[in-house]
Amino acid sequence: MEVKRSSSTKTAVSAIIPFVLLAVMIGYVFGPGSELISFGVVIPEISIEKVEFVDSEIIATVRNTGPIAVDIVMADIDDMILPAAIEPDKHLERFESAIVRIPFDWNEGQPYAIGLTIDDGTRFEKQVDVAAPSIQPTIEMISYFAVIGTYVGIIPVMIGLLWFPFISKLSRSKYKFFLALTVGLLLFLGISSAEEAIETSAENLSDVFNGVLLVATVAIVSFLALNYVGEKLKKRAGASKLAGPVAIALMIAIGIGLHNFGEGLAIGAAIVLGEAALGAFLIVGFALHNTTEGFAIAAPMARTKLMIGRLAALGMIAGVPAIFGTWVGGFVYSPLTAVIFLAIGTGAIFQVIVLIMRWIQNEEGKLSNSSVLAGIAVGMLIMYITSILV
Template sequence: MESSETTPPAVGHGRTGGLPAWVLGLVPLLLIAAALGAFLALDGPGLGDRVGPPVEELAVERTVLRPGEIELTVRNDGPDEVRIAQAQVNDAFVQFSGAEQPIGRLGLATVKLRQPWVEGEAYEVALMTSTGGTFAHEIPVAVASPASDTSFFGLMALLGIYVGVIPVALGMLWLPWLRRIPAAWMRGLMALTFGLLAFLAIDATLEGFELAGEGSQAFGGGALVLIGALVSFLLLTGVSEHLKARGRRARAAGASGSSLAMLVAIGIGLHNLGEGVAIGSAYSAGALALGAFLVVGFALHNTTEGLAIVAPVAHLRPGLGRLAALGAIAGAPAVLGAWIGAAAFNASVAAFLFGFGAGAIVQVIVQLAPTLRDGEGRTLHPGAVAGLIAGVGLMFATGLLVSV
């Protein structure tokens, strides 16, 4: 009896009609390029020149205060070029240098205002364009910007260690205690970890949106946070699948807990990278009191992160070397973040980094969720709910120390 099924034609042999597959894929691209070239060569027929006044936007990305001088780094955030014609400080016209040429779309320019200023006073700077547009920038408290020398970056590294490495290491000292508690308590602590990470994800997202509003909107604004979150979620998912593949070749229980601890450490490390950026930018801008406040608050806030790292490996016997590596992965990015914030803080980059950290933490939460299940297979059982609420509440309470 003959089978009624037909065999589908074979595909993917790399050739069709004698042509290699890469040629067939290249043809549409070449045609698109040719069409665009013809459109540009004909000077965009049908578009014509845009009528009406120019659309001008300026975003101040960096402020540096030196004796007798206020320096602003501005970016053209609009579609039309901008020419700065005049500058004011507290409603008084001042001389300035820089930005002699028109600033093109997405272009950067450094404007130096010759203006004596008094430490601790507030100043409002207004830049006026050749078309009459005015863009204001506020300096709430005038403080001399620190010099970005070797000693300053050494200070940033020390602050990053205080904020990231030491608190996480102290939190990991809970490991001996975790090994002695019952299984039901461990599920509750895993739920506590879930709550800690959920708060961090929300916090990083909100911080990212706030920074995105301060930066250049031409680069995407708030979309940068979402893009960063998506990119990190996908990257960390790939890392997770790689660790799972390695885990299947090792002991199932041991590899599972070890892989999860690594993912938690990576997620927390990316979040601490954003915290380091906040501290470095505060010091770089001269907000020394704010920077010191952030250091103390983040240090207390991050101690609980060590618990989140060691909870998945409490039933194992990880060596000191592995524990040290997990702590470094989670805490050391704060040093890198402080350097980034101090050297070249950019609100758009910072927003992307906060989104990147948030996406990584969400991916870790997805991996962590199955560990909350009890004997009946429930994820949100009473113990898990209590742990979740406790974790969010704990992070909220310590987060009050860094509210500004």
């Protein structure tokens, strides 16, 4: 017994020692050995993450994304220095944020450059192309965004589910084609989601967040987490006699729902920022896209008995998140949140692709079937064509 206890103690100590040595090394570098990192110039940086226009006031949300603490000492609009209130205070430690309130009689539709200067004299600027009133979460606006989310998310997915009777009548080879076509649709959707996440991070996030690595990390974690959930669902499906295709359709609906949340964020943010044309473009484009998402949910279930309630529930799982996305994008939009949710959607979609491909392989024994390859190619082409029609 003593031997086992001694062995466990040695194992625990061997696990802790590397951490202790690492802590000592870091402590030395930032303590007695600080001269090792004292060479060169430390460059401060702040990021203006959000600009809101309210009655006779411009409100900027700012974050210290540099390596050292800074003090905000001055604010300006179009190089005109103005008084400003900083909440909670002007001193920002690394990654700390503050709200800068600048009294200013702005004009709707006009461009403005919001500038903030820190204690060392460095000025940082955020360009707003079109000033638009900040949207408040009133009943009217909540309802408005809900209608948009329904139009973009729920209705197109439900329309796509109407392909169920058509798919259920197909021969085996044609069914394989349409199942693979689902993979093509999702593959394009996943790539598009990753591209949008990386583009959003490049345009709105500081380099300190390492946008591409952030997207990759979140997408992979999302993939692994949903893969775990998918395995659990498959086990429960087997135990409860629930058909495997239904479990797969559920995972597809969850993955699409996470993606549609990101789409809702984009639409809500575009409307809030006054980009009406972009908002209209996104609404029409996403609505067209999401019809094919309904098809993707229906395809795996086409060999099961038609259960309208279950099919509708899956459509709601896929479509309703678009409503929540428009609310978040419209009322509390954050570029970091948008990037994270787009990356989560990316990981979810690729996990669903792997799930469907495994199922096809289990059914057919191989993936190099001509129907499968043709279906994937056609699915991607359909998504590409619908992406450029509007």
